[in-house]
Amino acid sequence: MKLDKILKQVEKPIRYTGGELNSCMKDLRDIRCRIAFCFPDVYEIGMSHLGLKILYDVYNRRKDTYCERVFAPWVDMEEIMRKEDIKLFSLETKTPINEFDFVAFTLQYEMSYTNILNMLDLGGIKVKAADRKDGDPFVMAGGPCAYNAEPITDFIDFFVMGEGEEVNLEIVDCYLKWRKEGKSRDEFLEMVAEIEGVYVPKFYTPVYNEDGTIKEYERNNGHAKRKVTKRIIKDLDTLTYPEKWIVPFLNVVHDRVMLEMFRGCIRGCRFCQAGYIYRPVREKSKERLEKLAESLIRNTGYEEISLTSLSTSDYRDFHPLANSLIEKFKPMNVNLSLPSLRLDSVSLKLLDEINQVRKSGLTFAPEAGTQRLRDVINKGLTEEDIMNACNLAFRNGWNTIKLYFMIGLPTETYEDLDGIVDIANKVVDLYYSIPKEERTKGLTVTVSASTFVPKPFTAFQWCGQNSIEEIKAKQDYLKKNLTNRAVKFNWHEPEISVIEAILAKGDRRLNKAIYHAWELGAKFDSWGEFFDYDRWIKAFEDVGVDYKYYSERPVSLDEKLAWDHINILVSKEFLKTEYEKAMNETVTPNCRQKCAGCGASCVGTGVCFERSEK
Amino acid sequence: MIARVKYSKGEEVKYVGHLDSMRTFVRCIKRTCIPIKYSNGFNPRVQISFALPLGVGVTSDSEYFDLEIEKKMNETLLIGELNSVLPTGFRAQKVTFVEDKKSLMSLVKEAVYEITIESNFEFSKIKDLFAQSEILIEKESKSKKGNQEINLKDYIIDIDFDESESKIIVRSTAGSVNNMNPNFVVQAVQKYVGEVEDFEIHRKELILN
Numbered sequence: 001m002k003l004d005k006i007l008k009q010v011e012k013p014i015r016y017t018g019g020e021l022n023s024c025m026k027d028l029r030d031i032r033c034r035i036a037f038c039f040p041d042v043y044e045i046g047m048s049h050l051g052l053k054i055l056y057d058v059y060n061r062r063k064d065t066y067c068e069r070v071f072a073p074w075v076d077m078e079e080i081m082r083k084e085d086i087k088l089f090s091l092e093t094k095t096p097i098n099e100f101d102f103v104a105f106t107l108q109y110e111m112s113y114t115n116i117l118n119m120l121d122l123g124g125i126k127v128k129a130a131d132r133k134d135g136d137p138f139v140m141a142g143g144p145c146a147y148n149a150e151p152i153t154d155f156i157d158f159f160v161m162g163e164g165e166e167v168n169l170e171i172v173d174c175y176l177k178w179r180k181e182g183k184s185r186d187e188f189l190e191m192v193a194e195i196e197g198v199y200v201p202k203f204y205t206p207v208y209n210e211d212g213t214i215k216e217y218e219r220n221n222g223h224a225k226r227k228v229t230k231r232i233i234k235d236l237d238t239l240t241y242p243e244k245w246i247v248p249f250l251n252v253v254h255d256r257v258m259l260e261m262f263r264g265c266i267r268g269c270r271f272c273q274a275g276y277i278y279r280p281v282r283e284k285s286k287e288r289l290e291k292l293a294e295s296l297i298r299n300t301g302y303e304e305i306s307l308t309s310l311s312t313s314d315y316r317d318f319h320p321l322a323n324s325l326i327e328k329f330k331p332m333n334v335n336l337s338l339p340s341l342r343l344d345s346v347s348l349k350l351l352d353e354i355n356q357v358r359k360s361g362l363t364f365a366p367e368a369g370t371q372r373l374r375d376v377i378n379k380g381l382t383e384e385d386i387m388n389a390c391n392l393a394f395r396n397g398w399n400t401i402k403l404y405f406m407i408g409l410p411t412e413t414y415e416d417l418d419g420i421v422d423i424a425n426k427v428v429d430l431y432y433s434i435p436k437e438e439r440t441k442g443l444t445v446t447v448s449a450s451t452f453v454p455k456p457f458t459a460f461q462w463c464g465q466n467s468i469e470e471i472k473a474k475q476d477y478l479k480k481n482l483t484n485r486a487v488k489f490n491w492h493e494p495e496i497s498v499i500e501a502i503l504a505k506g507d508r509r510l511n512k513a514i515y516h517a518w519e520l521g522a523k524f525d526s527w528g529e530f531f532d533y534d535r536w537i538k539a540f541e542d543v544g545v546d547y548k549y550y551s552e553r554p555v556s557l558d559e560k561l562a563w564d565h566i567n568i569l570v571s572k573e574f575l576k577t578e579y580e581k582a583m584n585e586t587v588t589p590n591c592r593q594k595c596a597g598c599g600a601s602c603v604g605t606g607v608c609f610e611r612s613e614k
Numbered sequence: 615m616i617a618r619v620k621y622s623k624g625e626e627v628k629y630v631g632h633l634d635s636m637r638t639f640v641r642c643i644k645r646t647c648i649p650i651k652y653s654n655g656f657n658p659r660v661q662i663s664f665a666l667p668l669g670v671g672v673t674s675d676s677e678y679f680d681l682e683i684e685k686k687m688n689e690t691l692l693i694g695e696l697n698s699v700l701p702t703g704f705r706a707q708k709v710t711f712v713e714d715k716k717s718l719m720s721l722v723k724e725a726v727y728e729i730t731i732e733s734n735f736e737f738s739k740i741k742d743l744f745a746q747s748e749i750l751i752e753k754e755s756k757s758k759k760g761n762q763e764i765n766l767k768d769y770i771i772d773i774d775f776d777e778s779e780s781k782i783i784v785r786s787t788a789g790s791v792n793n794m795n796p797n798f799v800v801q802a803v804q805k806y807v808g809e810v811e812d813f814e815i816h817r818k819e820l821i822l823n
Contacts (some may be wrong), residue, residue: 249701300641301643
């Protein structure tokens with residue numbers, strides 16, 4: 001059946017048609033290497049992802065290479081595709097993905113894993129790497145979840161650790177060389193394994209102790225590295241950045257210019273994987289950013305620029321940059337959006353000026369309710385900071401405050417939950433203590449509590465997660481105690497966080513569980529309407545995986561971890577120190593205050609060397 | 615000053631819905647040197663309005679939008695500017711400048727559609743159907759009254775057939791009142807003649823007052 005007829009039967013057909021402004025069309029006769037860049041979620045999510053835009057641009061700047069986009073078809077489309085035997089295809093040339101040289105997945109969140117299996121299957125590619133033959137595409141994956149790739153090693157031929165701008169092109173070179181030499185599939189994997197940052201899981205065999213813990217990872221191929229070290233770009237200013245990026249027809253989640261200010265984060269919150277894996281902090285210069293902003297707006301016609309990073313205010317030239325962008329773009333009716341801003345009087349003035357939030361909502365993320373627990377997690381936000389900012393905000397017309405917390409953090413007690421209630425009530429009291437004429441009517445304080453998920457490569461990688469019962473009891477406690485009329489409480493069902501923890505901290509023994517979950521129908525697990533906890537538990541039980549072993553069990557500090565053979569440039573010793581400091585409720589100063597010696601300074605650039613610059 | 619632009623919408627972009635098309639045009643126009651006149655107020659906007667929305671999946675040779683501009687500009691230059699930024703499939707054809715503030719939608723009078731029917735029955739049966747004086751079909755309505763029965767013939771001004779191409783060419787009333795949705799024609803064929811395997815709708819002309 002022709003595609004056109006099918007598209008008339010599905011919701012949002014432009015998810016599948018491509019042809020957007022700045023999408024890349026090439027003459028296939030000039031192409032020697034074709035990459036299907038797969039985002040394992042629906043178009044609107046995938047097209048909001050900055051990494052996709054960056055790598056699409058990096059590949060397509062190269063004349064002999066063509067990178068096309070592939071997204072997970074929505075369930076209505078999948079149903080028809082399966083019925084009519086239409087293989088998953090790329091948006092640009094509508095080529096089935098099994099005809100590509102590489103099928104590359106980005107791993108942004110664990111709950112997208114089953115979509116990878118489903119997309120491979122829909123694309124006519126053997127789901128298990130071991131079943132693929134000469135002539136089949138190589139299936140590769142990268143992104144934050146690749147750092148612990150173990151749970152999905154059965155499905156992916158090789159992984160790429162770290163920033164992809166350079167390494168992905170090296171892989172293309174390696175591929176072209178391999179093809180010229182006419183070698184076997186395994187020989188390519190041996191060649192690619194020698195590239196820094198590439199992890200070929202089949203060259204490593206895990207060995208387990210009798211109690212089920214990991215004894216070691218044995219290398220079974222001389223081409224494999226003892227430790228795979230993540231790739232990092234030293235100088236972001238000379239790095240290419242997509243200047244003509246695709247403007248979707250559909251209203252996607254992040255539908256604006258994203259201006260990446262820096263990579264990494266100086267803060268070192270102990271639960272935060274991003275804070276560790278993207279080290280060291282490297283900034284782009286203000287001049288470079290101004291130039292990029294200008295060409296991006298010129299090339300896209302977007303009406304909004306968002307400054308992107310893990311912590312906006314930590315950019316050294318933040319205020320000069322924001323002011324210069326406002327000055328430049330306000331006359332062009334382009335708005336500036338400033339997410340994850342540290343709120344002080346200067347930033348509030350800035351927000352006021354750009355009218356960006358229409359004084360609707362200000363967000364704080366104290367994460368924990370007491371200073372004690374905030375010290376444990378190394379979140380350098382004090383109650384005083386929040387109150388000062390709220391005071392200023394209320395006096396300047398704001399009346400909606402959002403407070404983000406996590407529950408189930410290591411060492412948490414009910415006193416810490418009382419602390420959450422306390423902060424919410426204090427914000428309310430503060431509002432009412434301000435004379436009526438000086439504040440805007442109608443206060444709303446929203447308290448959101450997410451569930452803590454321990455992640456690899458964090459100081460809390462050794463910590464167990466609360467059980468579902470414990471989390472539910474804590475949520476109920478908060479529900480019962482957050483009684484103020486002005487306070488709204490939001491929470492999520494903890495089940496999805498439990499599965500997330502299992503997949504995040506899992507080892508190779510989880511592969512069969514993920515495969516089985518997919519067989520049982522799991523897909524779009526990050527979507528509430530498709531996630532089915534019982535199905536996952538059945539999958540674990542059917543294949544004999546003790547799932548609580550991964551989520552709830554506290555791991556001893558001297559145990560071998562499934563990701564110990566990956567080097568993120570932050571040492572395990574440092575993470576251990578951070579763990580111990582957490583247990584002692586001791587904070588670690590941020591990277592600009594004092595170097596904590598995490599190991600990332602070996603890169604020889606970025607925040608670690610700012611002092612010597614002066 | 616209003617620039618009234620006639621443009622076409624091809625196969626490549628036929629699934630881009632009305633709102634998504636509008637947003638695309640606004641973003642594209644902002645990338646040109648066309649002297650856009652923004653609205654006043656807190657949130658200045660490009661002032662653009664479109665004629666009769668086109669259904670998802672329908673191509674057209676004859677779409678219009680009105681764009682407020684600061685001052686008149688050379689026609690060829692304006693068309694060239696637009697076509698240099700529009701995604702493949704959208705193509706600006708012609709521009710006229712009007713001072714009139716009457717809304718574009720209110721000017722829409724008639725439309726001509728070409729409807730290609732793919733089916734297993736004799737095309738002549740479709741001809742027979744439209745020779746009748748009354749073709750009653752259900753018009754879906756979200757109002758309280760529910761679905762409404764209408765006579766399709768009331769909307770049809772002229773009808774012609776191209777048997778070799780299995781094509782129906784309909785001239786119908788259009789606009790904010792008595793608009794004929796071209797899907798009605800397919801619906802009628804489906805109801806009275808037989809199963810329609812696939813179909814294509816193309817708006818050949820939109821006639822403005």
